Amino acid sequence: MEFEQLHHSINPGSTQSIHEFSLESVFSLQTEDSIVLSVIQDDALYDHCMERLLEIETELMDFSSMTQDNVICLESSDDVLFELGHDMIQETTGDVSLLKEENSLLKGIHEKLLEDSSLTDLLLMGAEAVEAQNWTLSSNIIAKLRNLLLDGENGGSSFNRLALFFTQGLHYKSITAPEMLLPRPGYRQQYNMSSFQVLQELSPYVKFAHFTANQAILESTQGDQEIHIIDFDIMEGIQWPPLMVDLTMRKDVSFKVTAIIGDQQDVAAVQQTARRLKEYADSINLPFVFKQLVMLNEEDFESIEMGDSLVANCMIHQLHMPNRSFSSIKTFLGGVSRLSPKLVVLVEEELFSFYKFPYMSYVEFFCEAIHHYTTLSDSLGSSFVSANEMELKLIEKEYLGVKIVDSVSQFPCEKKERLLWEEGFASLKGFKPVPLSSCNVSQANSLVSLFSGRFWVQHEKCRLSLCWKSRPLTTASIWVPKSEK
Structure with missing residues (x-):
């Protein structure tokens, strides 16, 4: 029996x-x-930074769309470099300089938030980036989380172990990766x-x-x-x-x-x-x-x-x-x-x-x-x-x-x-x-x-x-x- x-x-x-x-x-x-297990609440600085971050990125996307016919190449998302057509160079020099300035500010905000945020802050930032479909920001946050959580000194507590699972969930929500820490979502495990x-x-x-x-x-x-x-x-x-x-x-x-x-x-x-x-x-x-x-x-x-x-x-x-x-x-x-x-x-x-x-x-x-x-x-x-x-x-x-x-x-x-x-x-x-x-x-x-x-x-x-x-x-x-x- x-x-x-x-x-x-x-x-x-x-x-x-x-x-x-x-x-x-x-x-x-x-x-x-x-x-x-304590969950740290969002603070006003975080909210302000995220609002400014999204404003800047919206401006970047709007400008890129307006000048699409004149753009020869768009380099990496971290260093936005526009090579404009000859007829537009003089007219847009000031705008490009302004964009470079704001892009530097954007990078500074990214780095400051990732450096100062707690695990819970980073997780919530990652979720917001995923919801906004900001894949560059979400990838940076996920990388930061994995570095913190896979570090032997930071991975011991129960909350940190759970945070790694949340990080993996954000990873799957963002992209499809060949290497996985856990079975694919929906995989039915054999009964243990x-x-x-x-x-x-x-x-x-x-x-x-x-x-x-x-x-x-x-x-x-x-x-x-x-x-x-x-x-x-x-x-x-x-x-x-x-x-x-x-x-x-x-x-x-x-x-x-x-x-x-x-x-x-x-x-x-x-x-x-x-x-x-x-x-x-x-x-x-x-x-x-x-x-x-x-x-x-x-x-x-x-x-x-x-x-x-x-x-x-x-x-x-x-x-x-x-x-x-x-x-x-x-x-x-x-x-x-x-x-x-x-x-x-x-x-x-x-x-x-x-x-x-x-x-x-x-x-x-x-x-x-x-x-x-x-x-x-x-x-x-x-x-x-x-x-x-x-x-x-x-x-x-x-x-x-x-x-x-x-x-x-x-x-x-x-x-x-x-x-x-x-x-x-x-x-x-x-x-x-x-x-x-x-x-x-x-x-x-x-x-x-x-x-x-x-x-x-x-x-x-x-x-x-x-x-x-x-x-x-x-x-x-x-x-x-x-x-x-």
């Missing part, structure tokens, strides 16, 4: 017991004082069980998502005999064995999972998941059926056979999951809405919240990403002692690093692309969010109490969030058809 049982009675008042399973073994929790176990040991992050979703499913299907889950990103299927155990407590209940596959390359991995889940269901005598559907468009969902109780499970951009395209999420939500499921469970990474993501600029998103991932790192680091720093670095490499590079490099600068995210959310227009039950909220509070640090649970506006200090990390919500009372 590949699933081993971990049974936590973290909510004695509930009629449902909570189960968690690990594919290898269970680790003990460790504690440590939290790591405080040891790093996943460490993640579960140090944080309630994964358990919060699974326990909250499963409890909502149990409550909504009470009394039903056929439970059918449509799962957007099943991966290794570790969410479902605990639910299976709870379902065996009911009489004559069957369980069915339809895994939605967005990439043909995932078919083999999903088939392995199906085999493991079938073996586990047989071991506890639970009637179980597994189906899979390669999703191309919303109409594909019409082929799904529905049982008496249909539930859609959608976990989006979780730390341990690969990022999915906006179009695939839109297709999934649009497809399941056609089936009118009894319940839709959404668990969103807070950084990609449907409520704010479509309306952020690249710089705003980049700043939010710094806050989000340093908060995640802080929450994980609080459970370490110095002897286990290698485990923290493993989590950073396997999860945080890949997520940061993916997020920063793939954020769509065109607003119409971001609105695909909002359109996906609009697919649920026939549904309404409902508050999570007091049992579910109590279960979440009991779960976080088992972990060290400053984790807590926030429940407001039909959203249940796992928070670290003042920031939410991931949020769960449940949606039912509007026709239901």
Whole structure:
């Protein structure tokens, strides 16, 4: 049997017991004082310099356009040298001198900002340069960041390691390079069980998502005999064995999972998941059926056979999951809405919240990403002692690093692309969010109490969030058809 049982009675008042399973073994929790990661704010000098920098560059571009027919050659961006046609030399000598003066000022501003700025300042400057499509400035900033971060004396702290991932994300957003520090954005890494176990040991992050979703499913299907889950990103299927155990407590209940596959390359991995889940269901005598559907468009969902109780499970951009395209999420939500499921469970990474993501600029998103991932790192680091720093670095490499590079490099600068995210959310227009039950909220509070640090649970506006200090990390919500009372 590949699933081993971990049974936590973290909510004695509930009629449902909570189960968690690990594919290898269970680790003990460790504690440590939290790591405080500070993010330095922009100052007035920086804002003034950036404004002047952009003004000068605009003037340079305007002048270049006006004199394009008379320009014989344009040298490097750092030394703007114009060789004008004979007829224009006398008339434009003063203008060229002025341009050279301003170009020298521009170079001075570049050098001064790069010399005096902190890591956070440089990162934000890089994001602004990328948003403005100033590739010369962005390349200079990225080079400066890499020199600082790859220096042995400056690369040791957790924030510096994360800063290197942000730098790499800016690099991919700016150009295509043959040499890469990390896999290409969108590359799906092979499942690393040891790093996943460490993640579960140090944080309630994964358990919060699974326990909250499963409890909502149990409550909504009470009394039903056929439970059918449509799962957007099943991966290794570790969410479902605990639910299976709870379902065996009911009489004559069957369980069915339809895994939605967005990439043909995932078919083999999903088939392995199906085999493991079938073996586990047989071991506890639970009637179980597994189906899979390669999703191309919303109409594909019409082929799904529905049982008496249909539930859609959608976990989006979780730390341990690969990022999915906006179009695939839109297709999934649009497809399941056609089936009118009894319940839709959404668990969103807070950084990609449907409520704010479509309306952020690249710089705003980049700043939010710094806050989000340093908060995640802080929450994980609080459970370490110095002897286990290698485990923290493993989590950073396997999860945080890949997520940061993916997020920063793939954020769509065109607003119409971001609105695909909002359109996906609009697919649920026939549904309404409902508050999570007091049992579910109590279960979440009991779960976080088992972990060290400053984790807590926030429940407001039909959203249940796992928070670290003042920031939410991931949020769960449940949606039912509007026709239901």
